[in-house]
Amino acid sequence: MKKQTTKFIKYDISKELQESLTLLGYINPTPIQEEIIPALLAGRDVVGKSQTGSGKTAAFAIPICEAIHWDDNAPQALILEPTRELAVQVREEIFQIGRKKKLKVPVIFGGMPIDKQEISLKQKAHIVVGTPGRVLDHMRRDNLLLHNIKYLVVDEADLMLDMGFLEDVSLIIKSINPKPILALFSATLGEHVTKLIEIHMNDPKVILIETDTETVSTVEQIGYKLENHDKFNSLIDILILENPDDCMLFCGTREMVNSLFQQMKRKGIRCGMLHGAMEQRDRLFAIDDFRLGKFHYLVTTDVAARGIDFINMTHVINYDFPTNKENYVHRIGRTGRNGKSGKAISFIQDSELRGKKVVEEFTGASIEMKELPNRELVLTKKDTFFKKQKVREALKEKKGAVFNNTITMLSIGGGKKSKMRPGDIVGTICSIEGVTQEDIGIVDVRESISYVEIFNSKGNLVLEALQEKTIKGKERKVQKTK
Numbered sequence: 001m002k003k004q005t006t007k008f009i010k011y012d013i014s015k016e017l018q019e020s021l022t023l024l025g026y027i028n029p030t031p032i033q034e035e036i037i038p039a040l041l042a043g044r045d046v047v048g049k050s051q052t053g054s055g056k057t058a059a060f061a062i063p064i065c066e067a068i069h070w071d072d073n074a075p076q077a078l079i080l081e082p083t084r085e086l087a088v089q090v091r092e093e094i095f096q097i098g099r100k101k102k103l104k105v106p107v108i109f110g111g112m113p114i115d116k117q118e119i120s121l122k123q124k125a126h127i128v129v130g131t132p133g134r135v136l137d138h139m140r141r142d143n144l145l146l147h148n149i150k151y152l153v154v155d156e157a158d159l160m161l162d163m164g165f166l167e168d169v170s171l172i173i174k175s176i177n178p179k180p181i182l183a184l185f186s187a188t189l190g191e192h193v194t195k196l197i198e199i200h201m202n203d204p205k206v207i208l209i210e211t212d213t214e215t216v217s218t219v220e221q222i223g224y225k226l227e228n229h230d231k232f233n234s235l236i237d238i239l240i241l242e243n244p245d246d247c248m249l250f251c252g253t254r255e256m257v258n259s260l261f262q263q264m265k266r267k268g269i270r271c272g273m274l275h276g277a278m279e280q281r282d283r284l285f286a287i288d289d290f291r292l293g294k295f296h297y298l299v300t301t302d303v304a305a306r307g308i309d310f311i312n313m314t315h316v317i318n319y320d321f322p323t324n325k326e327n328y329v330h331r332i333g334r335t336g337r338n339g340k341s342g343k344a345i346s347f348i349q350d351s352e353l354r355g356k357k358v359v360e361e362f363t364g365a366s367i368e369m370k371e372l373p374n375r376e377l378v379l380t381k382k383d384t385f386f387k388k389q390k391v392r393e394a395l396k397e398k399k400g401a402v403f404n405n406t407i408t409m410l411s412i413g414g415g416k417k418s419k420m421r422p423g424d425i426v427g428t429i430c431s432i433e434g435v436t437q438e439d440i441g442i443v444d445v446r447e448s449i450s451y452v453e454i455f456n457s458k459g460n461l462v463l464e465a466l467q468e469k470t471i472k473g474k475e476r477k478v479q480k481t482k
């Protein structure tokens with residue numbers, strides 16, 4: 001199959017970025033990218049009202065990666081994210097886009113050792129992604145230098161402010177001099193976000209992308225009148241009948257997420273959970289495992305799942321009806337994407353019928369109330385449902401897998417202790433026939449070992465050749481690391 005080349009070529013961006021975008025399969029810019037990329041490339045402040053799935057991360061990552069000068073050691077862009085999971089996700093996307101340009105993109109957030117982050121900040125760091133609290137921490141310790149920051153992104157601004165980060169975000173913005181180019185993204189533009197924009201932004205270009213209200217029309221919305229004590233048994237019946245392929249189940253609190261997850265597991269339903277009180281590592285594992293398809297049902301709170309990019313869900317279940325209309329729209333926007341159909345099922349208590357009305361007025365679509373499933377029908381489908389729970393399918397490919405398959409990481413014996421420098425490694429590798437500087441990615445020289453990425457599927461060629469060559473006058477032990 002002929003590889004399609006990217007249409008991003010129409011922007012004035014480097015060959016390296018175009019190559020990365022092609023390998024990532026980004027062929028056509030999304031609507032928000034069409035608007036944001038030229039504006040940021042031209043140095044204009046931008047405001048994007050948009051949400052996950054719109055391609056907003058790449059919309060700011062592409063122009064920022066383009067603007068980075070590789071030789072500068074101090075960070076040139078700072079990206080603020082409200083949650084640690086989002087910080088990790090956004091870092092990964094920027095890293096992939098900037099990979100061919102060999103950009104270093106450290107991520108800093110709370111709950112992880114600060115000293116390791118300090119080391120990554122003190123080495124060359126081009127773009128830093130972090131949560132506001134930890135960013136301030138590193139600023140105060142002089143680990144994060146701001147004098148060279150040209151771009152500042154405030155992502156998911158409404159959530160950031162809901163979580164109480166207004167002061168931190170304002171302080172960070174004010175600490176950067178001269179004023180950087182500012183990009184702000186928010187799913188909603190409420191009073192506080194608007195104020196932040198007025199105070200800090202300079203005649204921004206405002207781009208409104210109404211993704212979720214568009215998706216509402218492709219989502220079948222149904223409701224069941226259920227009080228709390230009846231929800232679980234009815235949930236099982238509904239799951240058996242619907243037999244969803246991929247489903248997110250939303251609860252109102254962390255405790256409820258935990259409890260529903262435990263109950264579902266006890267029933268033999270393979271599922272995972274995500275909420276803010278979980279250990280950091282467990283949250284990241286849950287996100288990865290859900291993406292890979294180790295389980296297909298995720299029980300979660302609104303905040304923990306916000307902005308996290310999962311594939312299109314076939315079903316969304318509001319186990320607890322949301323307390324605000326925006327969250328309803330965010331939740332059901334997880335399904336019915338890219339023209340696919342989807343189903344949103346809400347459990348609604350008597351006391352929530354008013355909330356249902358508010359949501360219906362907001363979306364302009366009604367939630368059709370249904371009778372609870374017929375028990376006999378449920379019994380006929382039970383076996384099929386539980387059999388499916390036991391099937392272990394092949395795992396999905398990780399994002400960027402095609403890209404990663406063309407890259408090999410080699411470890412080389414010798415590092416700073418033996419006065420090894422990146423240039424020594426690059427020099428030797430470039431002396432191999434058929435290999436040029438363009439085939440070499442990030443070189444990381446540690447104390448007594450070094451790592452180098454080899455691009456363009458030339459890993460084996462370089463590995464073999466290095467068995468015969470010397471680096472800095474000595475033969476070195478060279479191995480593949482993955």
Ligand code: AMP
Pocket residue numbers: 025026027028029030033051052053054055056057058093307309
């Ligand atoms: P985001 O809205 O930034 O969370 O991105 C949503 C998803 O779309 C992510 O998985 C991106 O990797 C992907 N994506 C972003 N831009 C493009 C594009 N131009 N073509 C295809 N996929 C894209």
